Amino acid sequence: MSPCHSRLYGAVCRRFFSSGRFHGAEFTSGQPLFENRPHMVREGELTTGISAQEYYERRLRLAKNMTRASIAILPGQSIRYASGSVFYQFQQNTDLYYFTGWNEPDSVAIIEKPTDKLEDVVFHMLVPPKDKTAEQWEGYRTGVQGVQEIFNADEADTTKNVASYVSKLLNRNSTVFYDFEDASELTLTSLYNKFFQKSNSKFSGTLESLLKEHRVSVKSLSYISNSLRAVKSPAELDVMRLAGKISGRAYNQAYAQRFPTEKHLCAFLEYQFIAGGCDKSAYVPVVAGGDHALCIHYTRNDDVFKEDSLVLVDAGGNLGGYCADISRTWPVNGRFTGPQKELYQAVLNVEKKCIEYCTESSNMSLQDLHNESVKLMTRELRNCGFSGLTQWETMKLYPHYIGHNLGIDVHDTPGYARNKKFQVGNVVTVEPGVYVPESNNYPSSFRGIGIRIEDDVAVGKDSNIVLTVEAAKEIEDIESIAANGVTTPLSEVVDVWRDIK
Numbered sequence: 001m002s003p004c005h006s007r008l009y010g011a012v013c014r015r016f017f018s019s020g021r022f023h024g025a026e027f028t029s030g031q032p033l034f035e036n037r038p039h040m041v042r043e044g045e046l047t048t049g050i051s052a053q054e055y056y057e058r059r060l061r062l063a064k065n066m067t068r069a070s071i072a073i074l075p076g077q078s079i080r081y082a083s084g085s086v087f088y089q090f091q092q093n094t095d096l097y098y099f100t101g102w103n104e105p106d107s108v109a110i111i112e113k114p115t116d117k118l119e120d121v122v123f124h125m126l127v128p129p130k131d132k133t134a135e136q137w138e139g140y141r142t143g144v145q146g147v148q149e150i151f152n153a154d155e156a157d158t159t160k161n162v163a164s165y166v167s168k169l170l171n172r173n174s175t176v177f178y179d180f181e182d183a184s185e186l187t188l189t190s191l192y193n194k195f196f197q198k199s200n201s202k203f204s205g206t207l208e209s210l211l212k213e214h215r216v217s218v219k220s221l222s223y224i225s226n227s228l229r230a231v232k233s234p235a236e237l238d239v240m241r242l243a244g245k246i247s248g249r250a251y252n253q254a255y256a257q258r259f260p261t262e263k264h265l266c267a268f269l270e271y272q273f274i275a276g277g278c279d280k281s282a283y284v285p286v287v288a289g290g291d292h293a294l295c296i297h298y299t300r301n302d303d304v305f306k307e308d309s310l311v312l313v314d315a316g317g318n319l320g321g322y323c324a325d326i327s328r329t330w331p332v333n334g335r336f337t338g339p340q341k342e343l344y345q346a347v348l349n350v351e352k353k354c355i356e357y358c359t360e361s362s363n364m365s366l367q368d369l370h371n372e373s374v375k376l377m378t379r380e381l382r383n384c385g386f387s388g389l390t391q392w393e394t395m396k397l398y399p400h401y402i403g404h405n406l407g408i409d410v411h412d413t414p415g416y417a418r419n420k421k422f423q424v425g426n427v428v429t430v431e432p433g434v435y436v437p438e439s440n441n442y443p444s445s446f447r448g449i450g451i452r453i454e455d456d457v458a459v460g461k462d463s464n465i466v467l468t469v470e471a472a473k474e475i476e477d478i479e480s481i482a483a484n485g486v487t488t489p490l491s492e493v494v495d496v497w498r499d500i501k
Contacts, residue, residue, distance in 0.1 A: 028140035030104040033150065039495040046101035048279075048320025048496070049239035052152060055101045058228065059111055062099060063121045065224045066113045070175035072221050073166070074099065075203045076107040089280070094408045095179075095225045097321055102151055104128070104142060106159055108203055112169060124169070125153035126162050162203055163210065170214040177221040178211065226413040230405055231425035236322065237458055240407070240427060241467050242496055243319040244326075244456050246276040248470030249488075250317070251328050255472065255481040258334075262287040262301040262311070269315050277493035277500055278317030282324055283410050285315035289332065293450025294435045296400055305332045310340055312450050316468075319496065323410045325429050326468050327454030334482030339445035341475055343434065344453075346380035348473060350432040351453045354402060358457045358464045360424050367418040370402040373432050381434065385443045397436060403429035406456055426459040427467070 032040045032048075046052050062072060074096040080088045096102060096109050102125070110124040128134075130143035147153045157165050170176070211218055232240070250272035259265040266287040273281055288298040289305045293312035305311065309332050316324035329344065331337070336344060354373050357364050364372075378394040386397075405412040406427045422428075431454030436446045456467040472478050493499045 028135070029142040029146055029150070030140050031102075031142065042497065046151060047103070049242075049322075050101065050235055050320065052101075054233060054235055055099065056152060058099050059123055060118055060121065061228055062111055062224060063113045063118055065228075066111070066177060067175050068113060068116045069173050070113050070177060071169050071173050072111045072177040072224075073207060074109040074111075074221070075207055076102070076109070077105060079105050094321075095221065095229075098225065098229055098408055100125070100151060102127075102147070103321070106203075108159065108162060108166075108207075110166070110169060112173065114172070122154045123152065124165075125151065125156045126159045126165060127156065129158040129160070159203070163206055166207060166210050167214070170210060170216055173216070175217045175219060176211060177219050177224065178207070179220060179222045180208065180218075222415050226415040229407055230413045230416045230420075231423060232407065232427055232458070233425070236407070237425075237427070237465075237467075239320050239322045240324070240456065240458070241465070242500065243278060243282075243317050243322055243324040244467035245470050245500065246278050246319070246493075246496075247273055247315075247317045247324040247326055248468045249486075250276055251313070251326060251471040252481055252486050254313070255330055255334075255478055256485040258332075259305065261304050262289050262292075265311065265313070266301045266315075269313065273315075273317035275492045276317070277496035278319045278324075280318050282316045282318040286313060286327075287315070288312045288450065291438075291448040291450070293329070293452075294437060294448070295450075296433070296435070296452075307333055308337060310336075310344075310449060310451065312452055314452065314454065321408050323406060323408070323412075324468060325406055325410055325454065325456055326471050327431055327433075327452040328471055328473060329451045329453065330478050330482070335479055336475060340449065342384055343436075343446050343449055344451055344475060346377075346384050347432055347434055347451045347453050348475075349380055350376045351430055351455070351473075354430045354432065355455065355457055355464065355466065358422060358428060358430065358459050359462055360422050360459060361462045363421055365419045365421050366401075366403060366405075366428060369430075370418075373402040374398065377432060377434065384446070397434050397442075398432065399435070400431075400433065403431050403454075422459045424459060424461055428457055428459065429454055430457055431455075 029036060034041045034043050040048055044051050046055055066072060074093060076093050076096050077091055079090055082088055090105055092103050100109050106128050108126040112122040114120050125147045127144060127147050128141050130141055135141055144156045144158055148156045250269055253272050254265060254269055266285050270281050284299045286298055287301040289303055289311045290309035292298045310329050311332055312329045314327040316326045350373055353376055354369055357369055374391050374394055377398050378389055378391050382389050405416055406429050431452055433452030435450040436442050438447045453473055458465040458467055472481055
């Protein structure tokens, strides 16, 4: 290979990328790259904001936690179908994406650590081969050569040979880091899929059969990956800050509009996320008008708005695979009523105080933060007239957790213990809420109101950064925007690094 364009630098350089070779008309890939989408991916990056160097370093950090003579197997996801030939949007295995940047279906990544020396670590990839007929129907593939020369795989083959390739690796290694389906998280859907042998990954059945056949020691991969992913790099924080900024500005745009239905508001926000520079929505939005907000994950989004009601929205954009997660509640007509204002301010006071605790020096964990939020919410609700309210009763009105880790997944690193103390680089959501049912147990003026306020917070040593600060949440700010509009309207962004200030 010609060393005219190195994707890795210095001692860690393994592959060189010849820019001249791939800028021609014949070069095609299955995902955005600098060579074909320079408005999305900058030179030296494999995905938006994340360099090839960083992906390499992530694999080394994984290898440091592996034993010698071991492999980590990460099977990618397959395209899933709603009905017949109608497919869902592809969602990659996020561990595979985190360690490789590869975002094409039906692939397997394997990190092999043959000795105790990190320089001996081998990065294997099994990917679909280039196929002109298949690509005419399904879209371009990067292929075996591309995964080596662009994504820096040391060894690669097509997925047609997955069984023989993995068997070869199992024969020379004694330990495998791999995740079977967690029986503790079985749902009706997963039980159905297991009964009918449906899997998100085309290769999970093959891999699990091989593991049983070779009788190797199998250890949890997610136990390691959760700890690594829970601490974000400066590059990750930059991408998440940008996703938060775009998403927050979209909310401000929504405050300035009047929408007849939930679906109109939902469509407006999703358009603004993408027009503002994000790739897509991070998850199915919640747009809950009036008492629909009492359902925490209301996603029907199909009712009309009532003039004096609130709307609770939980939505955010996704940029380069990283999620923003914002909740805001505001009056449909632009002005809070007295009771709405009082209850909203109570929730906001809890949220702002909890954000202050999101530092390493606070010596708190998510569990500590949740416990504190229940105490704070109890005090605030008592001040609103919920007389004699106990913390146990508060948890009926505030039934969910204070927040979660955030990153490539909306609920990122689910195996990362909630009782671990905050450390620099963690990104967590802070999202207290209150949902007052139609019950004589509660003040009549608050019944049927649901309020949640949520921001994304990057933990620092003695301070933090609210990644979603653009989304107005003070009562006077929301009402001002509703009355006067926004001063900096969103334009349609093409290059997020160039066009967003």
